[in-house]
Amino acid sequence: MEVKILTQHYDKPEYQSLEGYKKYEGYQQLKKALTLKPEAITEMVKQAGLRGRGGAGFPAGVKWGFLPNNGKKRYLICNADEGEPGTFKDRAMMDRAPHQLIEGMIISAFAINSPKSYIYIRGEYFESKRIVEKAIKEAYAANLLGDNILGSGFSHHMDIYSGAGAYICGEETGLISSLEGKKGQPKLKPPFPAIEGYLAHPTIVNNVETLAAVTIIIRDGVEGYRKYGTEKSPGTKLFSVSGNVVKPGNYEIPLGTPLKDVIFNLCGGLKQGRKLKAVIPGGSSAPVLNEEEAMSVNMDYEDLADKGSMLGSGAIIVIDDSNSMVELLQVLMHFYHHESCGQCTPCREGTGWLSKLSNSILEGSASLNDVKLLEKVANHMKGKTICALSDAAAFPVLSFVSKFKEEFISAATANVALQFQSKNGQSYKRG
Ligand SMILES: Cc1cc2nc3c(=O)[nH]c(=O)nc-3n(C[C@H](O)[C@H](O)[C@H](O)COP(=O)(O)O)c2cc1C
Ligand code: SF4
Numbered sequence: 001m002e003v004k005i006l007t008q009h010y011d012k013p014e015y016q017s018l019e020g021y022k023k024y025e026g027y028q029q030l031k032k033a034l035t036l037k038p039e040a041i042t043e044m045v046k047q048a049g050l051r052g053r054g055g056a057g058f059p060a061g062v063k064w065g066f067l068p069n070n071g072k073k074r075y076l077i078c079n080a081d082e083g084e085p086g087t088f089k090d091r092a093m094m095d096r097a098p099h100q101l102i103e104g105m106i107i108s109a110f111a112i113n114s115p116k117s118y119i120y121i122r123g124e125y126f127e128s129k130r131i132v133e134k135a136i137k138e139a140y141a142a143n144l145l146g147d148n149i150l151g152s153g154f155s156h157h158m159d160i161y162s163g164a165g166a167y168i169c170g171e172e173t174g175l176i177s178s179l180e181g182k183k184g185q186p187k188l189k190p191p192f193p194a195i196e197g198y199l200a201h202p203t204i205v206n207n208v209e210t211l212a213a214v215t216i217i218i219r220d221g222v223e224g225y226r227k228y229g230t231e232k233s234p235g236t237k238l239f240s241v242s243g244n245v246v247k248p249g250n251y252e253i254p255l256g257t258p259l260k261d262v263i264f265n266l267c268g269g270l271k272q273g274r275k276l277k278a279v280i281p282g283g284s285s286a287p288v289l290n291e292e293e294a295m296s297v298n299m300d301y302e303d304l305a306d307k308g309s310m311l312g313s314g315a316i317i318v319i320d321d322s323n324s325m326v327e328l329l330q331v332l333m334h335f336y337h338h339e340s341c342g343q344c345t346p347c348r349e350g351t352g353w354l355s356k357l358s359n360s361i362l363e364g365s366a367s368l369n370d371v372k373l374l375e376k377v378a379n380h381m382k383g384k385t386i387c388a389l390s391d392a393a394a395f396p397v398l399s400f401v402s403k404f405k406e407e408f409i410s411a412a413t414a415n416v417a418l419q420f421q422s423k424n425g426q427s428y429k430r431g
Contacts, residue, residue: 001261003228005216005236006209007252010096016131018138021099027144029218033107034152041111041218048217048225049234054079054170054207055283055313057301060214064112066194067202075203076109076117077179078211080132081163081170083122084283085335086315089238090208092250094121094128097212098135102158104211106144107218109156112204116157120175123163133160167339171387172205174341185341186387209238228254233300237311241267243318244274255300259289262299263318274320278403282312284332285392287399288319308399325404326411329396330358336393347390350381354397366412374408375401 004010014020021027033041046061067074078101082090093101101119109117121129136158139145147155161179168174169184176198178184197203213235217225226234233255239262242248246268253262259279263269270276279294280286287309289297297307304311319328337355342348357374360366378397381390401408 029215038111047222053209074114075198076114077205078119080121080208083167083170084313086317087313088240089250098132101212104214119160123165168341230256239314241316244320245318256298259297260295270320277321278319280317282310283315286310286312287395290403325407326362329400330362333358344385346381346384351393353377361412371408
């Protein structure tokens with residue numbers, strides 16, 4: 001069921017070095033791309049239907065097509081911040097195949113006519129940074145980066161920049177602010193980065209996996225790339241599977257693969273005696289699926305949207321009947337409250353309320369009204385803020401509470417009963 005297109009050589013340690021990468025057709029796609037017209041590459045990426053792998057799923061070629069022809073220097077930024085809880089695929093891509101990413105970036109830079117790119121890497125990824133830095137040096141030494149690349153007349157320079165541990169710097173405008181040396185706070189869109197991004201120049205921000213996949217599109221062509229996946233969600237994608245499965249890890253599968261096959265075949269199912277309870281299919285910001293939904297959904301952009309969730313960053317978090325949904329939500333809300341940058345009132349205050357309410361439901365000082373209040377606060381946080389972090393905190397709350405209401409009610413009321421019992425020796429329930 002796994003189809004290893006991007007990850008075909010990831011099991012070979014030598015693939016990390018330029019020499020090893022070249023043994024397996026490394027940089028052949030760059031050579032090919034440099035003989036094509038830049039617009040033809042953008043058109044190929046559009047026709048292949050490659051959608052952004054960082055979370056929003058926006059078509060990459062369409063985004064590139066938004067760049068204005070105003071003569072300004074264009075920048076390419078690789079988003080390697082990988083902060084979405086549950087996601088660990090970009091790290092694997094950088095660690096196992098740094099040159100695949102660099103090759104994809106040079107081809108993409110050539111397509112959009114950009115002389116300079118940055119890889120914005122998550123601060124905690126020390127080892128990945130070391131590996132990518134070494135690969136960039138190797139590429140410079142082989143004239144795969146720098147001036148007049150392989151005598152083509154195209155010049156491109158690449159740098160790496162470390163984040164400092166803030167989730168919000170994964171949001172593209174927050175990332176750009178951080179790269180500019182400012183506070184990593186998102187900005188209102190429009191203008192979108194393609195029009196006004198890094199240093200107010202037209203800028204394309206793409207995820208690690210999106211940029212690496214460009215190499216595959218050049219190699220296999222549009223039809224070859226579309227051989228896997230569905231009509232509207234073509235290609236393969238890396239999924240990071242974590243939680244209560246026997247074999248967690250990164251798996252590359254064609255988009256459209258049934259989630260139940262991923263969990264019960266690829267990942268070896270659940271531990272003995274455990275029952276599937278829920279699945280977060282696309283990173284912690286994606287609405288949770290209950291068992292019935294999880295068993296019938298296919299892992300593509302459309303089917304997940306039909307089921308009220310999203311593919312997001314491709315992080316599948318499997319939850320079995322030994323887990324408390326109340327506890328899980330409390331952990332998530334603590335995270336979003338901690339990571340809110342504080343610019344927008346609904347997000348700054350709302351995430352604080354969600355964190356406090358979920359905490360009190362879990363710890364024993366809540367009422368039934370607090371469960372209702374949790375939903376009410378989340379409903380006021382959607383679509384009202386500068387960036388999508390506020391929605392990302394609200395979505396899990398609404399799906400957790402609506403799909404597991406009994407669990408939240410019984411946690412809230414059981415805890416209240418205990419609280420009263422301890423004070424006066426009697427047990428009441430408050431609604
Ligand atoms: C709060 C927040 C955090 C994000 N974190 C990441 C991240 O760590 N990595 C990433 O690629 N995209 C992240 N994104 C999405 C980016 O803003 C942007 O859409 C993406 O980098 C575009 O690349 P793509 O089109 O190739 O997916 C985040 C978005 C939000 C709202
Ligand atoms: S939604 Fe939250 S994280 Fe995003 S800009 Fe507003 S306060 Fe900051």
